[in-house]
Structures are given as C-alpha cells and as structure tokens.
Amino acid sequence: MSAIPARMNEAWNRGDATAFFADFAEDAVFADWEGTIHRGREQMIATHQPIFDTVVKGSRLVHGEVLFARIVQPGCGVVHHRMGMVMPGEEEPLPTRYSMQLHVMAWQNDRWEVTALQNSRVLSLDNAMALDSLAATK
Known part of the structure; x- marks a missing residue:
C-alpha cells in the first residue's frame, strides 16, 4: 500500500495521467x-492528461513522505501521504504548494487499489487568513 504514492509521484513527474491513476480501482x-x-x-485520466500537458507541464512532486499506512480490517487500508509541488525553474515548493493525501485502499484484483483519495492543500493559519483577506477585498 505504502508504495502507491511514490509510483503516483513518479508518474506525475513524467506527465503521465494513465500511470498516475494505474493503481486506482475502476470505480474509484x-x-x-x-x-x-x-x-x-x-x-x-481524461481530465488530468490535458492538465499534465498544459497547466502543470514540467512540474514535479517532491518530498513525498508516507506518514502512515495501516490495514484497518482485512482487505481495507488507509495511507496518509504528504508532498510538495515545484513548477519548472523552481528548486523548492512554495509554502502553499504542499498537499496531504488520504488514500482509502482495498485488496482486490490480487493487489491493493485506491478506492478513494482526498487531496488537500496544506495551508498555515497565516496563509489562510491572508487568502481570506484577499478574497474580502474583491
């Protein structure tokens, strides 16, 4: 289970949506x-390949870290993963470009498959308040 996020990061770094979602269940x-x-x-895949080809082209996921992987009952597990994204020309992610992911996994088709994924941006309270202030001025 804990190897899936690293495979996803590698696929992102190649701009390959098919490989990025290869470990997902058909109905994920x-x-x-x-x-x-x-x-x-x-x-x-259909939604993300155009994004990989344009908006995030050349971006990389870095500092990937599985914070925990746990089987919660036979055939069902969760993986919590954190990483940052750098755009072309950047060395390190901006503070607002870190994400945390919670993968819900099921053992099916003789392998672990992602059945649900929640991807959330990591924002400090200061950054969240700055965004709120910016939104209030518009």
Whole structure:
C-alpha cells in the first residue's frame, strides 16, 4: 500500500495521467484539492492528461513522505501521504504548494487499489487568513 504514492509521484513527474491513476480501482472516487469530485479511473485520466500537458507541464512532486499506512480490517487500508509541488525553474515548493493525501485502499484484483483519495492543500493559519483577506477585498 505504502508504495502507491511514490509510483503516483513518479508518474506525475513524467506527465503521465494513465500511470498516475494505474493503481486506482475502476470505480474509484478522487476529491482534488479544489473540491472537484472525479468518479472512475477513466474520467480521472481524461481530465488530468490535458492538465499534465498544459497547466502543470514540467512540474514535479517532491518530498513525498508516507506518514502512515495501516490495514484497518482485512482487505481495507488507509495511507496518509504528504508532498510538495515545484513548477519548472523552481528548486523548492512554495509554502502553499504542499498537499496531504488520504488514500482509502482495498485488496482486490490480487493487489491493493485506491478506492478513494482526498487531496488537500496544506495551508498555515497565516496563509489562510491572508487568502481570506484577499478574497474580502474583491
């Protein structure tokens, strides 16, 4: 289970949406950091490959760390993962470009598969308050 986030990071760094979602169940659900819900591996691939080809092209996921991986009952587990994203030309992620992911895993098809993923941005209270102030001025 704990190897899946590293494979996802490697696929992201290659810009390969098919490989990024390769460990997902066919009917998986993914909540991205903006709150959009993606349903099904094929939809996830179709939605993300154009993003990999444009908006985040050349970006890299770095500092990936599995904080815990635990089987909660036979055939069901969770993995908590944290990483940062750097855009082309950057050496280190900006403080606002760290994410935490909670993977819900199921043992099916003779392997661990991601059945649900929640991806959330890590924001300090100071950064969140700054964003609130900015939004209030618009």
